[in-house]
Amino acid sequence: MNISKEGIAITKRFFEAIDMLKAQKRMRGLLTYTKAHDINYWNINTVRNQPEVSVLKPEWIAYLVLDYGISADWILTGRGGMFKQ
Numbered sequence: 001m002n003i004s005k006e007g008i009a010i011t012k013r014f015f016e017a018i019d020m021l022k023a024q025k026r027m028r029g030l031l032t033y034t035k036a037h038d039i040n041y042w043n044i045n046t047v048r049n050q051p052e053v054s055v056l057k058p059e060w061i062a063y064l065v066l067d068y069g070i071s072a073d074w075i076l077t078g079r080g081g082m083f084k085q
Contacts, residue, residue, distance in 0.1 A: 003052050010076060011051040014061060017070045017082055026068060037063050 003011075021027040030048075034041045039060065047054040064070040071084045 001053055001055070003055065007056070008051045009078060010061075011047060011054075011056045013075050013078060014056055014064065015048050017064055017068075017075065020082060021064075021068055021070075033063075036067075 018027070018030060018033065022029055027033055030044065031041055033039070034044055037060075044060065047056050061072065061075055064075070065072045065084075069084045071080055071082060074080050074082050
């Protein structure tokens with residue numbers, strides 16, 4: 001499956017947000033995130049390592065937006081700040 005440039009950019013911003021939350025110590029890491037939301041760790045790790053062929057699930061974005069205050073606009077478009085105002 002070919003993922004569009006926009007889709008790859010969204011995936012990269014998603015994992016950039018995960019890394020920022022980890023750096024801010026608001027999240028322990030990807031494994032903690034996957035356990036909290038009943039996500040298969042290996043599936044999400046494959047998306048991280050192969051964004052050009054693996055699909056990021058929309059509910060994964062929703063969890064970041066709802067639980068951590070990440071801006072949906074930023075993840076989807078790259079506009080604005082990473083965190084909701």
